Amino acid sequence: MKVTEEDILHIAALSRLKIAKEEEKNYQEELDKIISYMDILEGVDTENVPPTTYALPMENVFREDEPKDSLDRELALSNAPEVEDGYFKVPRVLEES
Amino acid sequence: MELYFETAASLHSMLKNKKITAKELTEAVISRIDATENEIGAYLTVTKENALENAKKTDEKIAKGEEIGFLEGLPGGIKDNICTKGVKTTCASKILENFVPPYNATVVEKLLGVNYSLMGKLNMDEFAMGGSTENSAYKLTKNPWDKERVPGGSSGGAAASVAAGSAVWSLGSDTGGSIRQPASFCGVVGLKPTYGRVSRYGLVAYASSLDQIGPVTRDVTDAANIMNIIAGNDAMDSTSSKKAVPDYTKSLVKDVKGLKIGCPKEYFADGMDKEVENAVRAAIASYKDMGAEIVDISLPHTKYAISSYYLIAPAEAATNLQRYDGVSYGARVDGEDIVSLMTNTRTAKFGAEVKRRIMIGNYALSAGYYDAYYLKALKVRTLIQQDFTEAFKSVDVIMTPTAPTAAFKIGEMEDPLKLYLQDIYTVPINLAGVPGISVPCGFTQNNLPIGLQIIGRPLDEETIIRAAYAYEQENNWKDKRVGGEN
Numbered sequence: 204m205k206v207t208e209e210d211i212l213h214i215a216a217l218s219r220l221k222i223a224k225e226e227e228k229n230y231q232e233e234l235d236k237i238i239s240y241m242d243i244l245e246g247v248d249t250e251n252v253p254p255t256t257y258a259l260p261m262e263n264v265f266r267e268d269e270p271k272d273s274l275d276r277e278l279a280l281s282n283a284p285e286v287e288d289g290y291f292k293v294p295r296v297l298e299e300s
Numbered sequence: 301m302e303l304y305f306e307t308a309a310s311l312h313s314m315l316k317n318k319k320i321t322a323k324e325l326t327e328a329v330i331s332r333i334d335a336t337e338n339e340i341g342a343y344l345t346v347t348k349e350n351a352l353e354n355a356k357k358t359d360e361k362i363a364k365g366e367e368i369g370f371l372e373g374l375p376g377g378i379k380d381n382i383c384t385k386g387v388k389t390t391c392a393s394k395i396l397e398n399f400v401p402p403y404n405a406t407v408v409e410k411l412l413g414v415n416y417s418l419m420g421k422l423n424m425d426e427f428a429m430g431g432s433t434e435n436s437a438y439k440l441t442k443n444p445w446d447k448e449r450v451p452g453g454s455s456g457g458a459a460a461s462v463a464a465g466s467a468v469w470s471l472g473s474d475t476g477g478s479i480r481q482p483a484s485f486c487g488v489v490g491l492k493p494t495y496g497r498v499s500r501y502g503l504v505a506y507a508s509s510l511d512q513i514g515p516v517t518r519d520v521t522d523a524a525n526i527m528n529i530i531a532g533n534d535a536m537d538s539t540s541s542k543k544a545v546p547d548y549t550k551s552l553v554k555d556v557k558g559l560k561i562g563c564p565k566e567y568f569a570d571g572m573d574k575e576v577e578n579a580v581r582a583a584i585a586s587y588k589d590m591g592a593e594i595v596d597i598s599l600p601h602t603k604y605a606i607s608s609y610y611l612i613a614p615a616e617a618a619t620n621l622q623r624y625d626g627v628s629y630g631a632r633v634d635g636e637d638i639v640s641l642m643t644n645t646r647t648a649k650f651g652a653e654v655k656r657r658i659m660i661g662n663y664a665l666s667a668g669y670y671d672a673y674y675l676k677a678l679k680v681r682t683l684i685q686q687d688f689t690e691a692f693k694s695v696d697v698i699m700t701p702t703a704p705t706a707a708f709k710i711g712e713m714e715d716p717l718k719l720y721l722q723d724i725y726t727v728p729i730n731l732a733g734v735p736g737i738s739v740p741c742g743f744t745q746n747n748l749p750i751g752l753q754i755i756g757r758p759l760d761e762e763t764i765i766r767a768a769y770a771y772e773q774e775n776n777w778k779d780k781r782v783g784g785e786n
Contacts, residue, residue: 204672210663217666218618218658219625219639221647234659237717241607244676247683254678255685257509257539258495258733259758264538278402284632291628296638 204242206235304332304465305781308374308522311468315362315373322355322362322373322417325468329375329419333466339447341439342461344380345388346420351375354417370525371411375419377467379458381428382513383502384408384421391504392436393426395630395649405502406537407471407513407530414529419467422457426651427621428478428506430454431722432713435653440710443485444782445748449707452482458516459486463782469526470516475507476609477703477726479514480738484702484751487740487780489768490516491523494759495733496541499534507616508539510609510730519778520739520769524548527761543759551765554773557591561767562695566602567725573705579742579750580701586774587699587767595695599687602728604680609727610720611664611677618661621654656716681731688732692757697767700725702738702751725753735761739768740777749777 208231215222215230222230276289285292303311303325314320330348337343358373378384381391383401385408390396404412411418425435433441433456441456443449444464451460455472459482462470472479474492483490491514498513505511515526531545563584568577588594626632626645633648635641650658664673691698702725713719729736734755741752752771756764772778 204669206663211659214659214662214666218655218662219622219643219646220650220655220658221643230659233656233716234663237610237660237720238663238673240717241611241673241677244604244607244611244673244680247601247604247676247680249676249679249683252679252682254675255682256678258681258685258731259539259541261539266535274402281402282399282629284626284630293627293638294635294641 204238206231206238301781302465303328307518308370308469309519309525311374312370315358315368318362322358323352325373326351326355326375326417329466329468332464336464336466339442340444340460340464340466341441342422342457342464342466343377343420344390344392344423344438344457347387347418351417351419354415357415369414371414371416371469371529373417374468375417377419377422377458377461377470378408379424379455379470379472380421381424381473381504382407382471383504384418387418387421389421389504390438391427392424392438393649393651393654394437395624395645397631399630401502403502406499406534408502410530422455422461422470424457425454426654427504427617428454428473428475429617429653429657431477431481431719432708433457434710435651437651442710443707445487446707446746449709449748450485452485452703452707454478455482455516459483459488459490462486462488462516462518465782469522471513471530472516473503473511473513474730475510476613476730477723479516480726480736480751480753481703481723483516483738485707485749487749487777488516488518489520489523489737489739490514491527491737491761492729492735493527493531493761494541494735496539497735497759497761498530499532499537499540501534501536505620507613508620509616510613520765520772521549521552523737524552524765541759546762548761548765551762552769553766554770556587556767556770559587559592559697559767560595560695561587561592562595562597562691562698564597564599564602564691564698564700566599567700571704571724572701575744576701576703576705576750580699580752583741583752583771584699586771590770590774597691597695597698599691599728601680601683601687602724605684605728605731606720606724608677608680608684609723609731610660611673612681612731614657614661615664615674616661618658618665621658624650653716684728685732688734696763698755700753700755702726702753706744706748706750729755734758735764737764737768739772741771741775742777
């Protein structure tokens with residue numbers, strides 16, 4: 204499938220990435236080339252073939268619901284860019300009413 | 301031979317027999333780092349104090365007549381995407397520039413349990429995305445055999461340090477060849493365990509259904525000994541296997557009589573370098589001389605592996621890397637609202653290849669393309685896996701080159717697709733989830749190492765270790781060191 208410049212802008216927004224105006228064409232050409240290569244998969248007959256998400260057979264893994272020690276708050280916050288009163292701090296998300 | 305070039309097993313017995321002290325060895329490795337690091341650039345963080353402290357404790361134990369474990373007093377490096385509590389873990393990315401993990405990866409806990417000696421954290425392609433270590437946000441790592449060439453990747457620092465003598469052993473991670481290909485390029489041994497054999501807890505996620513941690517070492521004996529330490533089920537990784545871990549050193553037997561070796565015709569096809577082909581064919585012939593049986597096999601879906609892998613891995617990466625949002629950890633670039641904060645952070649701090657894979661992944665996952673790309677890739681993955689299941693009905697191991705060429709030049713692979721195609725012999729193994737090991741099997745005329753890849757049945761690391769060991773004992777490639785004839 205052809206990757207268009209419109210696709211690039213849409214995917215960049217989904218990815219939370221900004222593509223500079225002058226990079227758009229470059230990105231479009233590069234991704235189009237890569238995705239076009241993937242199109243050889245079209246030729247594979249996958250009728251009745253189930254998808255594999257994990258290579259080895261996996262089952263649900265259960266454990267007892269027992270409370271255990273967790274990371275203490277200070278340590279959990281130690282890598283945060285901004286912290287206030289023991290919380291992660293971000294710009295205002297809700298509008299003032 | 302210089303101390304810093306000895307294998308872990310021989311250093312371990314020298315320590316036990318009091319021929320050397322851990323202090324002498326650690327100082328020798330530190331001097332080697334001082335002498336080579338400017339040129340090689342294998343490390344992102346060097347933890348000299350830590351290694352010297354470990355040496356002191358080890359020497360005290362030996363003086364008191366106590367037993368020491370295999371890795372005690374032997375300075376080793378860990379790829380910078382494996383969490384080490386209190387020691388910076390950057391994934392070679394600007395987005396984790398100052399990240400100091402508050403916990404250890406399970407493999408690191410296991411290593412601590414046997415008093416391992418951490419020499420430092422090793423360079424890699426950013427978030428393990430790449431095959432040359434050129435995608436590190438911090439530095440280039442050079443191939444110790446030829447400094448104009450790449451060490452391979454993404455575990456380039458892990459392979460280069462072991463080859464250069466600046467680490468006795470190392471741990472890498474392998475999602476599509478990232479342990480085996482750099483091991484091949486640097487003339488060392490690299491083992492990717494079966495998916496689920498080694499816990500992934502604390503390995504920074506790239507593509508969770510493919511990632512595995514494994515050892516990079518100077519010989520197969522060292523790899524087996526490290527596997528004994530790191531393998532096993534882990535409550536923190538629900539994809540880890542519950543199957544009991546054997547003693548891998550029991551597989552260090554020089555006997556391949558009757559072993560059935562499969563040679564897939566699809567791998568010995570176009571694109572393979574002639575020197576690589578000759579070396580690998582000679583290695584396979586050497587197995588025949590040792591009494592193994594060589595069988596021609598077919599893995600018919602091989603040509604679809606790159607497409608399947610480069611849709612699945614980026615799709616998982618796009619999802620895994622959503623966590624880098626400038627909020628709970630990692631770098632932040634401010635913005636007027638939360639969405640622009642996230643966008644600014646990711647745009648400024650991710651490198652080009654990481655962005656490219658996030659874009660490919662989100663394209664394959666997005667509405668309208670999901671069935672045609674992502675779901676199709678998962679179905680093709682099933683077919684690739686079935687190829688291996690079928691092949692292993694008639695053979696015990698499969699042998700191929702690890703990479704189509706020896707190490708390429710820095711800057712040579714500018715086209716991303718061209719670099720992706722280099723992974724043709726390694727990605728099918730991750731897609732199938734089976735184990736693979738790369739062992740040195742010769743050198744090109746330009747003195748660049750060549751690697752033989754040995755692939756095994758799921759959870760049968762024992763047979764590939766035995767096969768690799770037998771070859772290694774029959775030949776002397778492993779005794780060759782950078783900068784000398786032996």
